[in-house]
Amino acid sequence: MNNYGRLFRVSIYGESHGKGIGILIDGCPPGLELEEKDFAADLLRRKGGVKGTTPRLESDAPLIKSGVFNGKTTGAPVLIAFENKDAGSADYDSLKDTPRPGHADFTAAKKYSGFNDYRGGGHFSGRLTLGLVAAGVIAKKIIGPVKVTATLVEAGGDTDIERAVNKALEMKDSIGGIIQCEAVNVPVGLGEPFFDSVESMLSHMMFAIPAVKGIEFGAGFGAARMKGSECNDPIIEAGGKTGTNHAGGINGGITNGNPLLFRVVVKPTSSVSLPQRTVNLQTGEQVDLAIRGRHDTCIALRVPVVVECAAAVVLADLTMQNK
Amino acid sequence: MNNYGRLFRVSIYGESHGKGIGILIDGCPPGLELEEKDFAADLLRRKGGVKGTTPRLESDAPLIKSGVFNGKTTGAPVLIAFENKDAGSADYDSLKDTPRPGHADFTAAKKYSGFNDYRGGGHFSGRLTLGLVAAGVIAKKIIGPVKVTATLVEAGGDTDIERAVNKALEMKDSIGGIIQCEAVNVPVGLGEPFFDSVESMLSHMMFAIPAVKGIEFGAGFGAARMKGSECNDPIIEAGGKTGTNHAGGINGGITNGNPLLFRVVVKPTSSVSLPQRTVNLQTGEQVDLAIRGRHDTCIALRVPVVVECAAAVVLADLTMQNK
Amino acid sequence: MNNYGRLFRVSIYGESHGKGIGILIDGCPPGLELEEKDFAADLLRRKGGVKGTTPRLESDAPLIKSGVFNGKTTGAPVLIAFENKDAGSADYDSLKDTPRPGHADFTAAKKYSGFNDYRGGGHFSGRLTLGLVAAGVIAKKIIGPVKVTATLVEAGGDTDIERAVNKALEMKDSIGGIIQCEAVNVPVGLGEPFFDSVESMLSHMMFAIPAVKGIEFGAGFGAARMKGSECNDPIIEAGGKTGTNHAGGINGGITNGNPLLFRVVVKPTSSVSLPQRTVNLQTGEQVDLAIRGRHDTCIALRVPVVVECAAAVVLADLTMQNK
């Protein structure tokens, strides 16, 4: 299922080293102002280039292929395409028979009977999150006063993120991190229980982002150590404002008007230059694999904008359902 | 959205203090042996009655209303209904204007413009998980050799769960817990990226279970403190077996043949007899609310079978999609 | 797929000679007045009893099992159940190996590997349309000023329908008919192209009604003999009113504000008492089969209310999507 959403529906496509990647957005309301430069700021946040991220720098220029006329959305599907230019396929050809630990190489080959495009992870590449960012830029225009912000709050177990990155660079290893996401000005009533609770929909989306391995709302795992009388948020105003926010702004799967709050964990970048044990699928023999090429020491540095935009997509869909 | 699933589709209905609750299962393969006593063991595990759980004991007898003929499923929809008998509505009537902290009372009233059935949480009651258990019993017959097991591994921050419950009972407070779920004999290839990764589908379902506030796969939040070279699971056999299982059996959103492993956190039962601060929605005044009636000190004691059955529903749907 | 709809979602279940049949409605807005007697008038129209219809008369009392509280819908799923009482299963047991021509006996047995409930057509029985009528009664409350009416305009090729029925009764044969359905006060804008045109959604639903074998909108098949200058409806008011209505109230898959108009054909009742040729599936030999039991000479007499209610379900769903 490369589709997500009920009313604001996104369909993702593309491969890391193919012709390009992109996203098709159906159900986008008419009349939103949209031009290609609107994507620039969020795409820049996602881009490699700072210390700890890959030196692969694509221009990543979004092309609006449909659904916009005279600078405004028309109500017809919006296709946002990105072309691939800086793809060094040769780096990956040798990996076909030796799946990289932590990557989708093995599972994709099995699921798709060996027909998957394995170059740079193919359809499983983090590059596809460009599409999520593009959809999020549009989604933010739909959710209006709601403002979503995601930040990397911890990397490699350290809240001093620069220090953590330097340490990992020294060790020629990679690290992960924790991203916190908050949305303010959220109306009461988003979420469609029983099965489409706000937590269900946000987590469904977040686990589509490569490398995310956990999510918690409000007090999250910490709630397991609290008493009910502590964990319950006292309601202090008829509008629903609570004294604490251990629920992360959600009760019974529905937003309660307080800030929406969740955290996701991003595992360390799977590609490391240190040798790792894997198997040659042809011979069945164990081999040591050192991954050359350009990688992110801490991919988590680039993920906050993806989390933020992906959350906006979810909120746009829930907002449209709550009319 | 009271529906979940693409090929194995479940639709849930009912209220805590209405005529009954149940689940309608569409897409169930024909020829599965099914009779009402098949549900007994898992329903018993969910039932109240042991120390730390509610004294409300319903007979909870499942009624197969359709889709079964001569003791086997027919391929037509299977409706499993449960009648409500032991419902003390009077306990709840006074709560209409004073939403209970931690419950869906406030959000449901707002979302449904005050028309929601507020008695005992109505459609938001944990009682609806009876339906999930029933669907899971059927799902387990579909996933065949795959065996799912969920266990409460920690309550109130203590791995000695009896001690934790006793302590909470003494304090007249409630506690939460952490449930670990494992599935073995999982084939390689379940999961439908980009958006329907195994993690996406399992988390979507888990957050439908009332009181679940977090989920993590494999190393989960612990991965944020690991190095890539540690976190990556070395592949040691051509069949995909890995030396460690920090990925929780999932790479790129697809099962890799190793045990599927995740943990969910269940917050403390929201209903506590200690007074809690809330607001009278009519007058806007703050009031203290002590919740009478029958409650679970540690609802987490009853949730493992729900997690297990709900996971089986997800795996059944993914298994059918992977044909 | 026993489910239909995007926002107003119905799920149907049950068998002709099982415990009962029914429909589960999800996405029903809160606050609609609803009680069991609201269904009486439309259920009566569907009932057998008049000349040309089956003497099988069930009480067909709808039971509201969930989603209604204090006489109003709550926003939670509404389950409407009907119990089976007057089911003479013995009539059908002999038919297991000799599929009735024109019925689903053969196809259901093959598709469900012989596990289907074959008694009285099981899940394929026209009795399931009770659920569509029930859902339509609710849908009519949603679409408000829009008024849908369906009428049998021709039976057995004759517009004098009583005469046609008498003739068929004499011949101990069955006849079909043509039902015309019109909706007035339809707003401009219903329909969700490209794929969910109004015609697409209505036809999708109509072909779920057993025995429907064709549908046409406005001029329909007659348009094949018209010239463009004739067939195009001149627009005579800025509100969209047209001089003729060959388009049946739909342009580009979207309602244009003129009356919505379509016709469906209902084939003759498949069960006839005259001997018909079929095959014994066990022996492979051809045999002659005379169907005993209670049948409708002209099932089309009972279908208008089903068409009308089913159309209301479609319009309710499209109305909710058009907000």
Added chain:
Amino acid sequence: MNNYGRLFRVSIYGESHGKGIGILIDGCPPGLELEEKDFAADLLRRKGGVKGTTPRLESDAPLIKSGVFNGKTTGAPVLIAFENKDAGSADYDSLKDTPRPGHADFTAAKKYSGFNDYRGGGHFSGRLTLGLVAAGVIAKKIIGPVKVTATLVEAGGDTDIERAVNKALEMKDSIGGIIQCEAVNVPVGLGEPFFDSVESMLSHMMFAIPAVKGIEFGAGFGAARMKGSECNDPIIEAGGKTGTNHAGGINGGITNGNPLLFRVVVKPTSSVSLPQRTVNLQTGEQVDLAIRGRHDTCIALRVPVVVECAAAVVLADLTMQNK
């Protein structure tokens, strides 16, 4: 909803006079041989150029943008794009305020609050059927031995189609037609009742094709004049072969192994050069509109391949669900 399908899912996009149009196909099985020249034959059949069709001749070269690697599908989404080159927008600008009778101009403007791309019908243009043809080319590879064929059997009420076209050209008017579609080698068991009968799914798709206003299966509307004993198809072999095929190869919404047979009616091309009455939406005054530009006298000449390919898409999706 610009998406169709449950397992073989297509999403359509684009506008007649925008940058291009195309289709995104998700759920395509891996390992199908696919290259751009595979589309040539069917695209040629859809192309204008013969007498009675538009002189607008686009190169219509399909571009495979994703989902294919080393000449085979990978299991990832396949995007097929077509660029627009020969678009004369100036012809259409004057029509903004005077909606063309029979077109979607009025309804699209109302539904999308005037933000729709009105040039050449925009997203409502028949040009979008290029995408359906492309998807059908792939679908045909999935349905394997099943062979679908669609033919124009009648135009302007005449089975001599050349004569009908000549007559219409003389009158400077347009005509419609009837297309018959047959599929042979269809397995028993396609179709997913209750709501996703084969007729439901095929009609849903057919009414997405612009200008289709009716569909009938097998005897279709003719069944309204038959007796049951005539209309029922005698079963003459244990494999399901019937003596006649009034059911069009479908019983109870499921294919019965006989040829699948249906007919659709295509209304006359809406664009005619004769003056037609419409309204100026700004002034509310009635005006006469003569449509200049390049049009098809008989668009039905170009539709058979669209019907055929669209039917293949439906059958591919049902085939995948029937595994």
